[in-house]
Amino acid sequence: MNKYLLLVIAFIGAILLIGKLNLNQRLAQTSSIDKALPTPLPNPLTIAVMRQKTYPGSDLKIEQTLADGSNYHQYIASYISEGLKIFGLLTVPEAEKPKNGWPAVIFNHGYIPPTQYRTTERYVAYVDGFARSGYVVFKPDFRGNGNSEGQPEGAYYSPAYTADSLNALASVKKYPGVNPAKIGMWGHSMGGNITLRSLIVWPKDIKAAVIWGGVVGTYDDLMNNWQRRVSYQPPPNELALRNRSRMDLINKFGTPGTNPTFWNSIDPNYYLGDLQAPVQLDVGGEDEEVPSAFSQGLFDRLKKLKKEVEFYEYPGGDHNISGANFNLAMQRSVEFFDKYLKGGE
Numbered sequence: 023m024n025k026y027l028l029l030v031i032a033f034i035g036a037i038l039l040i041g042k043l044n045l046n047q048r049l050a051q052t053s054s055i056d057k058a059l060p061t062p063l064p065n066p067l068t069i070a071v072m073r074q075k076t077y078p079g080s081d082l083k084i085e086q087t088l089a090d091g092s093n094y095h096q097y098i099a100s101y102i103s104e105g106l107k108i109f110g111l112l113t114v115p116e117a118e119k120p121k122n123g124w125p126a127v128i129f130n131h132g133y134i135p136p137t138q139y140r141t142t143e144r145y146v147a148y149v150d151g152f153a154r155s156g157y158v159v160f161k162p163d164f165r166g167n168g169n170s171e172g173q174p175e176g177a178y179y180s181p182a183y184t185a186d187s188l189n190a191l192a193s194v195k196k197y198p199g200v201n202p203a204k205i206g207m208w209g210h211s212m213g214g215n216i217t218l219r220s221l222i223v224w225p226k227d228i229k230a231a232v233i234w235g236g237v238v239g240t241y242d243d244l245m246n247n248w249q250r251r252v253s254y255q256p257p258p259n260e261l262a263l264r265n266r267s268r269m270d271l272i273n274k275f276g277t278p279g280t281n282p283t284f285w286n287s288i289d290p291n292y293y294l295g296d297l298q299a300p301v302q303l304d305v306g307g308e309d310e311e312v313p314s315a316f317s318q319g320l321f322d323r324l325k326k327l328k329k330e331v332e333f334y335e336y337p338g339g340d341h342n343i344s345g346a347n348f349n350l351a352m353q354r355s356v357e358f359f360d361k362y363l364k365g366g367e
Contacts, residue, residue: 065271067181067288072223077185079103079192082112082160088142093117094153098141099160103189104182106171110162110190111141113153114199123201125363126194127152128228129161130187130220132211132235136174139167145210151352152208157359158200162190177215178237178244179267184219191220191227204363206230206299208355211312211341214238218320222290225298230362232302232355235309235341239316240292241285242278250311294323300330302358304351306339332358 064071080102088096091113099112115124129152131145141163153159164183166174175182187207195202207228209217214236221231239247278285286292303321305314314335321333334354336347343351 065275065284065288067179067271069222069287069290069293072181072184072219075185077103077188077192077224079189079194079196082193082197084112085109090116091150092154096153101162101190101193103165103186106165106186108162108165108170108172108186108190109141109168110160111149112197113149113157113159115153115156115158117156119199120201123199123204124156124158125204125206125359126158126160126197126200127359128187128191128194128205128207129159130207130209130213130216131161131164132209132213134167136167139163141168147348148208148210148352151356152359155356155360156364158194158197160190160194162186175267177212177219179271181219183212183216184223187216187220188224191224195227202227204229206232206359206363208232208234209236210234212237219290221297221299221301222293225296228299230300230302230359232304232358233317234304234343234351234355235306235312235314236303236317236320237312238291238303238320239313240278240319241289243313243316243319245278247315248313291320291323294327294329297324297327297329300332300358300362302332302334302355304334304343304354305336306341306343306347307335307337308339309341311341 082099082101084097085100086098090096093116095114095116097112098109100107100109129149134144149159149161163170164186165172177183191205194200194205205227207217207220214233215238217231217233218238221228275281275284301324303317305317321331324331336343336351339347
């Protein structure tokens with residue numbers, strides 16, 4: 023064979039060999055890079071992720087002593103939630119402590135513009151109803167509300183307020199004189215959503231729950247079936263934060279219609295089989311802010327699963343079940359908690 027031809031073949035072979043080595047080197051580098059990339063974390067709002075977290079709370083610190091109620095002491099207290107100092111209203115019965123300690127109610131308030139929120143304003147009669155019935159009551163001011171640290175992230179598209187509620191629960195369990203095995207949760211409107219999520223995320227410590235006018239529909243309900251009959255306009259900065267949280271999820275995961283798998287994974291309504299506590303639902307028949315159908319739907323789902331649930335609708339009642347309906351609704355709520363939190367003592 024011509025020696026020049028042999029040289030050409032050898033040259034081409036060398037080029038191919040070098041190319042193969044370079045390709046293998048690039049593939050090895052790519053594989054190394056792929057291995058170094060972090061695995062995308064599940065969304066923090068998913069029920070699975072929220073269950074993996076801990077909610078240790080802290081000792082309740084008395085910040086201010088307030089005027090006594092009819093048969094109970096009142097304080098402004100604080101605790102720690104995810105590194106933030108959260109304030110709240112604490113009531114403690116004046117009566118002699120039961121042998122095993124007082125039962126307690128975590129009180130999840132509804133939406134109030136965070137900059138207007140004050141610890142001792144609103145819900146005065148509601149807190150009083152439980153406090154004078156022999157319960158330690160703690161109403162946490164969620165982050166960004168009033169003097170509480172942090173941003174007011176809302177309840178529907180962020181896990182923040184639920185974390186504040188569960189850390190409040192853990193803090194109350196540590197409070198001297200409280201029976202840690204006898205703690206219930208009450209929620210109104212937005213607080214009803216927080217209560218439902220808390221029941222699913224951390225079921226072992228909540229022995230009974232009452233929800234008034236709760237935002238307890240599915241995410242499809244919240245996005246497509248929530249037609250308020252009254253005007254509603256949060257402050258611009260809060261509205262921007264809330265819309266950003268919602269749109270971030272939609273932009274990343276699509277809508278409940280296009281990606282039900284994701285939205286079901288963050289929706290407590292799809293985990294109702296795990297519910298352990300009995301639930302009472304109270305709604306005003308003329309609620310113009312949150313459709314009573316949300317509570318009716320939750321009641322139907324719980325009944326289908328054979329869960330322990332009560333449902334009361336008050337004809338003519340408004341979103342707060344105030345006026346002529348208030349005393350009856352409060353009586354039913356107290357009796358419900360008495361049954362499950364005081365029974366057997």
